[in-house]
Amino acid sequence: MLLSGRGRVEIRQGQVEILGAILSKGASFKVRLGRQIPVFSPEVKSIVTGEGFFRWKVIKEDPIPSSWRATIDELLARPNSTVVIVGQTDSGKSTLSQFLLNSALNFSTTVGLIDADIGQTDLGPPGFVAASLVRRKVVDLRSIRPIAMEFIGALSPSKAFEESIDKVKKIKESLLHYNPDYIIINTDGWLDNEGIVHKKKLIEKIRPDIVIALRQDQEENLIKEGSYKLITLNPSPHILKRTQVVRRLSRLANIARFLKGAEAKVIEKENVLSLENHEPQIGDVAAVYENDVVKGIALYGGVVEGKKIFYTRVNSFTKIVVSNINAREIIDLVKSKA
Template identity: 30%
Template sequence: MKVEVEAGKTLLVDGPASVDLLSGKAEVLAAPIKRGNRIVVRHGKRLPFEIKSNATFEIMLGEGASYEEVEGSTIPENWVKAVNEIISEAKSNTPLTVMIMGEVDSGKTSFCTYLANVAIREKLRVAVIDGDLGQSDIGPPSTIGYSILNKCVKDLFDVDADNACFIGLTSPGTATTKVIEGLSKLKEEVERKEAQLIIINTDGWVEGEDAASYKLRLVETLKPHIVVGLQQSDELLHILSGIGNAKVYTVDSPSAIKKRDREKRKILRELSYKKYLRGAKIQSFLISWINLEGTLLGKGITPSRERMRQIESILGVKPWYCEETQKTLIIVLGRNKWVPEENLKKLEEAIKKRIKVFREGEESGLIVSLKDINGRFLGIGILQGIDYRRRAIKIYTPVEKGIHTVRIGQVKLDREGKELGVCTVFTE
């Protein structure tokens, strides 16, 4: 359908939809729109098309999509003021690091995109590090990634990650140290690439003492020059008031930001998984050929026959597979096998080691990351199964070459990228 919009208004489009500019001038978060370049608005996302001169659009709406016109710009005035001051400082103090904070659906990604686009139009070299595990745009969910931007963008999801760190979860609560270490590594990397402005987006976990402690640790470790907090009232006060070594801007969370429920955020994650699994096929690897991380499997040796007789006698069942490290005994049971808890305790007391029990097939569906010999992120895959006796693994992944390290995560997916839950039994 054709839609005409007057200059000075903003066209808000909720996906899934596609938008073509037929005439006039418009911008999305300071990114100019070119005629002939179709813009896709993802399911669960909203893009603001700010009309600079009378414009005509061709819009195609998918199921549940919509659009509306609003007067003026949806970009708050204090965004414009803060961004202009940040750009001015970045021109004289490089590299300048800016960290963005806010609760879920507060406009963090929109602010990052707007800041990046204004900086690019001012000829600055911009890097965006996406530290939001659950709603990551740069890199798949369960990772933190970065990209050096060489042109304006309407949606950071359209940007490919230059590198990423795999965390294996979509929430930072139990992985704060890993996230901080990963962000530190990526920040050092973009500094070596001579970025003039480094924008670090963070996750929406801000409520409570643990969240505040985590965010303040991020600031202490990454040492941003500027922290921008997006809030509607004072929901970030307990965090921002504790920041002492960075300039703090408090800006508004835009009224036009669309709030998404848990299901919508899940759908967005699944679209992202699907993007990074496109073209995947099943590949097999001997565990001895690769470096297996995130699990104790592959780290030990097969127990002696005498040891196996002792294990079987105490358990009262024959394990499908066993592996022993200096401190741990790994026991893999058949799919329908079960061992009483008291027998496991007896075995621990007898061998003086911690016992980890898996069941054959429990590993199927776990997300994995793939890295090359230099530790560079190559992509993700889905663990399809482990042949314990051959010590081989099967992975569904589009990555074909250069795989040196496979790291097992905790999120379970099917081959379409749909989330099936979380499994922690394989973690170290």
């Protein structure tokens, strides 16, 4: 069953598989707006919808293409490998990352996950590259808590070509200290001519063992096989494309979840930097640093009595860097709870 909508779903009987994670009777999970969840079950009546609104489609085949399942053997054949996933927007990168993550946890204890898709990230807030060490299978990538973040301050790496690559490399190196069994890296969907140059360079610097390319068109030689194993997969025929409005709403919800419990903080002007010297606007997304380590996110709240106000849940910081990613729509929500 392909389930989309926004609400909560409960498993009524038996077991279902969601992208490699098994859920049993009584388990429940959320379906986020704009997300379609493939729920694989021998019996449709196993699922009962709870509150919310849903759309669903019953399909006869396994929603995970057999070519996707076959990639698990490639992981098994290469212990301790790093996998980079590339593909255009709406090609299924996040879905494949989640499936690989859950599947790898069948035969490993710790999997490192890096979300470098700064526009549509699930692990960190938009504009941040985030990483985590995952030990349990997940139904939703957003349920994973990041352990390290780097700030890019843009929604596309085209605005920060080199920096976006260097920061993924840096975060990968920090994950290596924990000796994960695998590292899975999801990337952004920028794949026009310049975007391909960016992905090639990223791959050169990251030195993955496996690159998985999800192809929508038959572009030849997207990324040539090098010192890594290149696997090309076809996207699922059941892709649900997201509109710009849904993407924006998803981004705002993603920012809001990192600001739950945020408080207004006053920052001395000399500790506030601004990317590309832009004049901060109310609702701008900022990164909160303590001694050059990213501690979290803040929203710019304006000037009060000559001091800059930020909403954040980080308590101890030395510097704030403001980007021109703006989330003005949620500033009142954040303020009302602060």
